[in-house]
Amino acid sequence: MQPTKVTAGGSVKIIDRSNFPATDIAAVIVTLKPGGLRELHWHPNEDEWQYYVKGTGRMTVFAAGGHARTMDFHEGDVGYIDRSMPHYIENLGDTELVFLEIFPTPEYQDISLGEWLAHTPSRLVNQHIDTGEDFLRKIARKETVITPA
Numbered sequence: 001m002q003p004t005k006v007t008a009g010g011s012v013k014i015i016d017r018s019n020f021p022a023t024d025i026a027a028v029i030v031t032l033k034p035g036g037l038r039e040l041h042w043h044p045n046e047d048e049w050q051y052y053v054k055g056t057g058r059m060t061v062f063a064a065g066g067h068a069r070t071m072d073f074h075e076g077d078v079g080y081i082d083r084s085m086p087h088y089i090e091n092l093g094d095t096e097l098v099f100l101e102i103f104p105t106p107e108y109q110d111i112s113l114g115e116w117l118a119h120t121p122s123r124l125v126n127q128h129i130d131t132g133e134d135f136l137r138k139i140a141r142k143e144t145v146i147t148p149a
Contacts, residue, residue, distance in 0.1 A: 009036035017106035026108035028101040032091040040088040040113040046105040050079035055097035061087040086113070114139045
């Protein structure tokens with residue numbers, strides 16, 4: 001299958017009932033190039049199971065109250081993220097990082113931080129984080145895989 005999304009940092013292939021009607025689960029195959037980053041996002045409809053196929057990655061998961069946990073993953077490792085917990089994953093190695101995301105639901109859903117900010121009134125966001133409304137209008141409205149600056 002061709003990638004669903006491709007950027008300079010890598011690609012994702014999303015498989016769910018929309019393109020494979022015989023399934024009752026959603027899955028994503030993520031490939032991150034060295035230095036690539038899967039931006040901060042969360043899944044509103046189900047918990048996420050991960051299986052790391054190739055490479056070395058680091059994931060940070062955020063919780064309420066300013067708490068966060070960062071973990072490193074290698075080939076053969078399994079990760080888990082509770083529903084609606086914001087997280088991002090970065091490739092720490094010098095080869096591609098490939099991992100699977102599995103969701104016990106027939107429909108894949110995610111919300112990226114950029115998408116959330118882009119859909120929140122810019123005046124409201126600016127009043128809280130003081131980035132400037134022009135900056136906020138330029139934020140992409142879809143999740144992407146990006147490379148570090």
